[in-house]
Amino acid sequence: MYSASDLRKGLKVQLEGEPYIIIGFDFSKPGKGQALYRTKMRNMITGNQFTQTYRSNDKFEKPDLEERTMQFLYSQDDEFHFMDTSSYEQIFLTRDQLGDNVNFLMDNMEVQVLFFDGSRPIDISLPIFVNLTVTRADPWVKGDTSGTDTKPVTVETGYQLQVPPFVEEGDKIQIDTRSGDYMTRVKE
Secondary structure (H helix, E strand, C coil): CEEHHHCCCCCEEEECCEEEEEEEEEEECCCCCCCEEEEEEEECCCCCEEEEEEECCCEEECCCEEEEEEEEEEEECCEEEEEECCCCCEEEEEHHHHHHHHHHCCCCCEEEEEEECCCEEEEEECCCEEEEEEEEECCCCCCCCCCCCCEEEEECCCCEEEECCCCCCCCEEEEECCCCEEEEEECC
C-alpha cells in the first residue's frame, strides 16, 4: 500500500481495479489543515486522464504489473504482434495502446511488454535509442535563408523528423525514442 506522501511523478497506483500512472504532481501545505497532494493521472489501459486532490491520510494499492521481454514480429492493420522470447507465446497490442511507439518498431526488435494482472498486455518500453535508415530525404537548398538548418526526412518505419542538412537518403541515423528527435548519424 502507498500513502499520499509516497506519490510522485511516474509512480503507478491502482484505483478502482485499474492501473494509473501519475503524470503530474504538486504538493501544498495550507496554513491550517492537512497537506494536499494534487495529482494528474492517466489510466494505463484506456489512456484517459484526470486531475484529483488527495489528503495525507489517503491510501493507494500497488497494481499487479509485470514486465516481460518480447520480440516484435509483425503488424497487421492496427494490431502489432509480439512473441515471448522464452515461452514463444504470442500476443498483440493495438495502435491506440502503443501510441507514438509504433514510429520506432522494427521487425525482430526486443521490447519490454508491461502486463497488468499477469495476463493483460497494456504497454511497451522501447530501447532509448534506435538506429533507422533514411528512406526519403529532400535535397537541402544551399543558401536557404529561412533561418532553419534542418530538413525533413522519412525513415524506414514511415516516421518523419527534422535532421541536419548533411543527412542523405540511405544514411542510418540514431533517434531518441523518448522525444522522437535526431541524435546522430551512425557509421557502419
